[in-house]
Amino acid sequence: MKVNKEIYVQQIFSSIAKRYDFLNSLLSLNLDRSWREFAVQLSGASTDSSVLDVCAGTGELAAAYAEAIGQHASVLSTDFCFSMLAVGQEKFKNRNTSFFIPIEADTLSLPFQDDTFEIVSVGFGIRNVSHLQKGISEMIRVTIPGGRVVVLEFTQPAVPVIKHAYYLYFKKVLPLIGNLISKNRHDAYGYLPSSVMEFPDCYQLKMIMEECGLVNVSYYLRTFGIVAVHVGSKR
């Protein structure tokens, strides 16, 4: 990884913040919305759930919670990239709701007491955190006993023919389009596939979540196994 990972990740997301949502929809062929909806569904969130979404970016997962449990859902959204949160704030400013409450904070050091939230989620973010185990442990720390930690993340498809087609798109086409449209100097859309390749596969991630202390960890695949949602409970 070039320079310090945290600084590099912050630079990347600051530089693409304004085009992040548009490129997400374009490059995922608009599937990203359904992936977030699926994660929210698996979280078991209900109207009175207290939810924390870490690495929240522009608040798309918070919006998915609101869609599922009502516009008065209260979702605290943390991220260490101010520009991403600012795009979310601007986007939702005309929706008179409490579902996106942005807080600038590092997932490795969350500004909340132990045992605070019923659900703590992360969407396409934990892969970017410089220390995976510490990030998950910190999410667990702020979850109430019996609460759930939900991780939505890209993973590597297992079926060979899907894998080849997907890698062709993910490693060649996506960086080309992404960097071109975002006019990015930091190779943000080259970083995306390389970070997914370096990330543990879904079975390894399940083991890591269990090692961090979660129980009953299950994972569910989406879209030919390119995306996984892991859900575990805090004892």
Ligand SMILES: C[S@@+](CC[C@H](N)C(=O)[O-])C[C@H]1O[C@@H](n2cnc3c(N)ncnc32)[C@H](O)[C@@H]1O
């Ligand atoms: C790919 S975006 C995901 C945004 C959003 N969750 C979504 O579903 O679109 C990853 C986000 O993680 C944030 N991030 C990465 N490492 C972080 C850390 N250690 N603490 C807080 N935010 C972090 C980045 O700033 C970025 O906004």
